[in-house]
Amino acid sequence: MRIKEVIVVEGKDDTVAIKRAVNADTIETNGSAIGEDVIERVRLAQATRGVIILTDPDYPGERIRKIVAEKVPGCKHAFLPKEEAIAKRKNGLGIEHATPEAIRRALQDVKEEMKEYISEITWEDIVDAGLTGGEKASDRRMRLGKILKIGHTNGKQLFKRIQMFQISKEAFAEAMSQVLQEEKK
Template sequence: MKKRIKEIIVVEGKDDISAVKAAVDAEVFQVNGHAVRKNQSIEKLKTAYENKGLIILTDADYAGEEIRKYLNKHFPNAKNAYVPRKNSTKNEDIGVENAKVEDIILALEKARCNFEVKENNIFTNDILFEYGLIAKENSFELREKLGNELGIGYSNGKQLLSKLNKYNISFEEFEMAYNKIKNITD
C-alpha cells in the first residue's frame, strides 16, 4: 500500500504527476514549467499552501531550479524535495518523470513530508448533490464559482469532492463560500 502524503506536491508537468502517483498517494499539482509565471497557478496554490502545505519537486536541471526559486518566493514555508540528477536522467533527459519510485519516495522522506495516517473525509457525494454541485442543471456553474471562491479552481464533481477533503476545507468555510456564490447566482 502506498504511503499517503498530507501536503500537495508541486511538479512541472503531467509526466511528473504520473511518476509521483506511482510512488505515493498524494494530491499533485502541475505548474506547466515556466508557464507558472503566466498562468493562475500561484493563486490556485495559495489555498493548498495555507491548508495543507506544499512540497516542491522540480527537475534537477536549470529550468527546474528556476521554477523552484520562483515558487519558493511565493511560498517561503514550502518544503523542497530533490531527486538527484543521476537518479532522474534517462537518455540525457533530466526529469522527475525518469526517477524510480524508490528515489521519489526517498526525496519526499528527506523533505520531511507528513504522512497521513487517517483520512478525514467530511464531504461526500450526498453533500455535493444536496448543494446542487452535481447532477443538476447548473452544477457546472456552481462548481466553477465555488472553486473560485475557495481558491481551488474549477473541478468536475469527483475532483471537487477530492479537493474539499484533501485541502482540509472545513464545512463552515464551504458553507460560507457556497452562501456567498448562491447570493450572487440567485
C-alpha cells in the same frame, strides 16, 4: 505512503511518476512560465495542507522552485539527485524518469524552509571548504548537496540553502569530511 502536502511538479509526466511512487495530490506548473492561476492554487494548498516543491534537478527546475518559493513562502522542498532522474533509454532528465523508490526517498528527506534562521556556517566556511572558485568546487558542491539532500547548486545558492534549511555546523563538517574522503578514492 500517503503524503498530506500537495506536491508542486513541472508537468503531467511528473504527476504520473509521483502517483506511481506515493499517494499524493499534485499541482503542475506546466513549465517555467508560471501563471498567476497556478500560484493562487499553490497559495491555497499551502494554506490548507502545505506544499512540497519537487522539480527537475536542472536549471529550469531550479528556476521554477525559486519562483514558487518566493511567491508562496513556507513551502517545503524535496530534491532528487541528477543521477536518479536521468532517462534510462533516451536522452532526458526529470522527475518523470525517476524510480518510485527514488521519489519516495526524496519525499522522506523533505527540507523545511526557515527564513528567520541565521546559520552558524559563514561564507568563509564555504570558501575554505573549496566549494567556490576552484576546479573541484562544482563536483564538491554536487556531492555535498547530495549528502545533505539539498540539491546541486552554485556557490551562492548553496550558502542560501544552508541558511534556509538550517544545516548545522556539525552536519556541514561531517558532510564535507565525507566529500573529501570520496575525493581521495
